[in-house]
Amino acid sequence: MIVGVDVGTSVTKAQLIARDGRTTPPHEARSTVYTLPGNRVEQDLDEVVGTVITVVRAAAADAAQLDPNEPIEALALTGQGDGLWLRDAEGRSVGRALSWMDGRAAGILDGWAADGTARKVYERTGAGMFPGSAGPLLAHLAAHEPERLEAADVAGYCVDAIAQRFTGERTVDASDASVPFLDVAARTYDETALELCGLTRWRHLLAEPAAPGALSRLLPKAAAELGLPEGLPVSAGPFDIPACGFGSGLSEPGQGNLIIGTTLACQVLSEDATPAGGKESAGMVLATPYEGRYLKVMPAMIGTAGLDWLLKLLAVRIEELDALLAQSPYGAGGVTALPFLSTSGERAPFVDARARGRLDGLSPLTGRADLVRALCESVAYSARHCLETLGVSGAVTASGGGARSGEWGRIFAGVLGRDLHVREDAVGIRGAARVAWSALGVGIDTSAAEWQTAARTVRADPEAVTFYEAGYEAYLRTLAAARESW
Structure with a gap:
């Protein structure tokens, strides 16, 4: 069995998973996300490491629940990607970690977009940079806090920061390193991309x-x-997005995966490493643990986070979501929305730090159910926009907190025009454990019953598919007009 750990942005989870797919209940611990003036979002590495220690100790104590005669074979880590986690040679944090949600480098990214730097990097590495990615954050610190970079030994990410504390090794998974400077096919850094961003000194x-x-x-x-x-x-x-993809069952090129979590991560498995965003310079191409396989990803900024905001505003509990959605018809009584509710804008399938959300079509007849349904439909439209940009051609799986909603799942299936295969268990931990077993030389039969029991299929209703086809076209027109106004 393996102890799997998923270090989310605000919640760390750990549980045991056996080779046959059986798991113990997850243990959770929360960490603080500091939201500060200037669009700064930070975390404390020591606190995050403390959450890992807490949940791993609790999970390890559950070993007898699976099989008291089987040993724990490995510790498998996954967690949030992007951001910037600076450490010294001993693995101690050099200031608080800069979160992937941080927006302080938006001005630098605007400059790179205007002078063509962002596009040139994208063409070389397939990485569409956004304010919270390592490139702009490094450039911001180089310009405003160079002493922090001078004090650091490594500029990495959440997962490798935790691994360094526990193992003493200075390393990084290729999935994390993919954004924005890695030639993912060669698995080496592109020195020209670093030079374009003015970061050669900090290589x-x-x-x-x-x-x-x-x-x-x-x-x-x-x-x-x-x-x-x-x-x-x-x-x-790998970090949480690819870990969830593989934990959800991605195995053949063209298959897609949605992670309906705080963010809306959309990904498609591919045999080539060419960028998928076209002229938008959005998304990313990730190296994976599997030879000849790459993940093309559009990680939209807002998934359940926007819904959480609206439910809080309307004084609606999350447990009421399905009943509320069922009260409003397709099209939410004429109310439409744009789901871009992050303070740092959007990063997929386009990049714009000025992107903001909207609600249109309001009238005195509009109720809470219409507002919530309109936002949920807009998130599904964004998912389709991302998946179509990525070139999805096969089955689509879904996971994350938003996938637990039956009504929202039916909206996604209708908008995507295809059945949705949902996994509600800890897919990130499953994906990380599969990678660990592969490294140990252990073959895992994922067709075993316990690997499949948590899956369910949401069927696409033909009437919904027809309605949302027109709705999607209207969404794209509204989005195009909004982008001009931003």
């Missing part, structure tokens, strides 16, 4: 990507803290 801060199948070992102090054996293998990556 030494980038850890070399780990080889596929790489494992580290728990240090004695970390093992004691975690309640695990000293020297236990540690698999660090």
Whole structure:
């Protein structure tokens, strides 16, 4: 069995998973997201590491629930990507980590968009940069806080920061390293991309990507803290988006996956590493642990976060969502929405720090159900926009908190015009565990019953498909006009 850990933006989860797919209940611990003036969003590495220790100790104590005679084989880590987690040579944080939601570098990115730098980097690496990605954040610190970069030994990400604390190794998973400077086919950094961003001086801060199948070992102090054996293998990556894709069952090129979480991550498995965003310079191409397989990803900024905002505004509990959606017809009584409710704008399938949300078509007849349904429909339209840009051609799976809603799932299926295969369990942890077992040389039969029991299929209703086809075209027209006004 494996202890799997998923370090989310505000919640860290851990649970045991057996080779046959059985799991123990997850343990959770919350960490603080500091939202500060100037569109700054930060986290404290020590606090995040503390949440990992808490949930891993709790999960490890559950081993007897699965099989008291089977050992724990590895610790498998996944978690949030992007942002900038600066550390010194001992793995200590050099100031608070800059979150992927941070917007302080929006001005730098605007300049790169205007002078063609962003496009040139995109053409080389397939990485559509946004304010919270490592390139703009490094450039911002180089311009405004160079002393932090001078004090750092590594500029990395959440998962490798935690792995360094536990193993002492300075490394990074290739999926994290893919954005924005990696030539994902060669799995080496593109020096020209670094030069274009004016960051050649700081090249030494980038850890070399780990080889596929790489494992580290728990240090004695970390093992004691975690309640695990000293020297236990540690698999660090891929980060949460690809981990969820593989945990949801992506295996053949053209298949798609939606993660309806705080963000709306849309991804398609591919055999080539060419950028998918076209003239928009959006999205990213990720290296994966599997030879000849790449993930093309459009990670839209807002998924359930926008819905949470609206439900709070309307004083509606999340448990009421399905009943509320059922009260409003297709098209939400004429109310339409744009779902761009992040303070740092949007990053997929286009990049614009000025993107903002809208509600249109309001009248005295509009009720709470119409407002909520309009926003949920707009998120589904955004998902279709992303998946079509990525070139989806096969089955689509879904996971994340939003996928638990039966009514919202039916909206997604109708808008996408295809059945949606939903997994409600910890798909990120499943994906990370599968990568760890592969590194250990253990083949996993994912056709086993326990690997499949958490899946359900949401059928696309023909009437909904017809209605939403016209609705999607209207959404695209509204979006095009809004982009001019932003």
